[in-house]
Amino acid sequence: MTTLDLAMLLGACTPGGAATLTSVTELTPAEGEHGGVAPARFVNGRSATYAYEKRFIDGAVAHTVLIDSKGSQLNRVEQEIAVAIADGAEPLASTPRISVEYGDGFVREYDYTLPHRLFDGHIRAGSIDGEPVTRNATYLAARNATTADVRPILELGPTALALGGWDSTRKARQGRYRSVLTGEIIGVLADQGPDATEVPKRGGARVDPVAASVRLPGKQLKALLDDQEAELSAKTIEKIQKEIKAAGSGTVSASMLGLGAIPPSLTGLGLVACSRIIRSHVVSFSALRQLRFGGGPEADAACRALLVSYALAGLARADSALDLRANCNLREAGPTRVSIDARHGHSVDLEPLSVEQADALLTAAIDRAREVAGIRWDGQVFEVLGNEVIVDHADADAED
Template sequence: MITFEEILSACERGGASVLTSVTKLQPAAGAHASVSPAKFVERGNSVFAFENRYVDGEAVKCALIDSKQSQGNRGETALQRDIDAGSEVISKLPRMEVEYADGVAFTDLELPHRFADGHFRAATIDGKPATQNEQYRAVRNSTPVDMTALLNTAPIAALLGGWDSTRVNNQLRLPSALTGEIIGVLANQDSESADQQSKRGGARVDPYAMSVQLSATQMQELLDMQRDELSPKLVAKIEEDIKKNKKGTFSGSPLGLGGIPPQLESLGGVACRQIIRSWVLSFASLRQLRFGGPEDANVAGRALLAALGLATIARAEQELYIRANCHLIESEAPKVKLDRRNGESADFEPLTVEAADRILAQAISHAKSQGVADWHGQVLKFDGNPVVLGAAVEETAEA
């Protein structure tokens, strides 16, 4: 396992460029099984993302199984879960938290825009707008020349990236120093990518009746009984249909009554000859950050973020839950490699949570001794804006 001393050395000027962890995966059911890649919206339609990659010395067509953003989010979720579980080391991670009057709370590990998320910007601290709070302003005023405020308040953005894009000026923009992804090399390399957009059928069997036909009055009655449990969009659609056809009949299908014949309509999966998960921790990116002090303090701050990166990778690699119909297993142990510059590298044992946390504990202690960071689980608390709470709407896929 890599050591803290090697991480510290990599954070010095001219040190290693990257650390990588690469794992070969396969469908859990076997090579014959398909897996469901990530889905994206293109001109109103759901599609898979296909790319050309260079794998094992060959240019190949690949499907994006899990994106950089998604892998980063999975790492954050794992960190948050260990914080919630009271992990001794990870619980020391500084973070921001917004809590609403209904008791629901989110941290910058959970909100999509991290320290610059709209939930924080719309919130208050001690009864005043959060955007006027000096500590929060110091975080947003951080620059690559001095990242101390961010490091001690919301450091996950310095590791996984963030952009204060709505601000009129001083828009802090941080590239991701830690990135991950999963790709699948398509089994059929002769077919066009579009031909591999497989479809899956959906159906519903109602044991009482395959078709339930209702009058306008009956449909309205059933709708009113469930109104508070249905999405506003679905309610509006049904009421508009009733208004247009008061004397007609209506299928009970929108309310879950009656069956639905099988039909090929949703994206399915792809067959892959090889599936690869990779993580890249960029020391070159971390070396662009400084913390307003001597070089030893800068190195200590970078090493602290790098150690957090190791802890994130180790946790993200523990679980291979991706999405429905994408069940994967490891074909072999992750291969961890540290760049040694000039074409040389060193191989290490796979990262474990226990070992990564020991390195993180050392990094926390060292950063404190250098006066650059004091991580003790501090949380900057925000009170959620009641306007946001009152305007929240849950939309369902059926709507």
């Protein structure tokens, strides 16, 4: 079986080359086929639900559930890239990046850990040398870049080009770049009622070995609240204060402060049974070929190959990690099937990339982009000082 190499990528990144590279893996519950899995949850009105869809599976229409969305899969790629960079693992540690530092014990964040990447609000609200970052020439060049020349982004925050970015709040000249890597995990549902969307309820409880119930007079509960107020959310404080006021001279449950037991109740969404679980990813060379980097066709192909190699290095790590959420422990049921489009209905089967192979491919792509395009890819960090007003008014319980 053919191993993906830089020459193949360069060919795919040149006009007339392949449209896509596709990776598909059959997964299964770690417990075996009897195991249920917890799909991704979504809010529908005021209640939680799962995303059900009809798909073609082996030529027939089937009821499926979304176990992990495109956005979540890309976040997992970013997370693995962030870990590799933090560990100093080359070649990913050489990735250009933007940092936002708030200080006072807050963890430094980077464009690849922030939701809107290069254009994230935390970056735009920050400053450099006392001046707003939005007035900085380097950052402004990246914001003003277009697909005709995105080199300023490639050397500042390339994750936005590989995994997508949109400068959505800007009044004009909004940068909008689609992700060249997409992916999802779906489950083919077993029998779950006539419309295949009946999910059993699952219960939860809390055991307190000290006291099954703790009810306190309002004054005493208020004293406990005052002791912990600095570490509680505004929403929790407000709710407890209302309970105390409503109780008058009576007692109030201290459960909101984590005291006392909570009896079992069947109120949560349960697990789903799947006959098959399928993970798929697609790299779009067609999307990559819309990007130019100001150096001519050979340089453009090298920069595109660099971006796709960067994405594949993160994907190789995310696929091997396979960490989704509680009650969704999966393992690979068979080998990953990888193929690259060969045009006119043909494709070439490829060997799945290991982390080591993906890193070697990225190293070769970096060297090529440096050689023919003069790209600076040396782990440079564009440091932004975060606006303290944001963290001073952060609220973990905010509904929006």
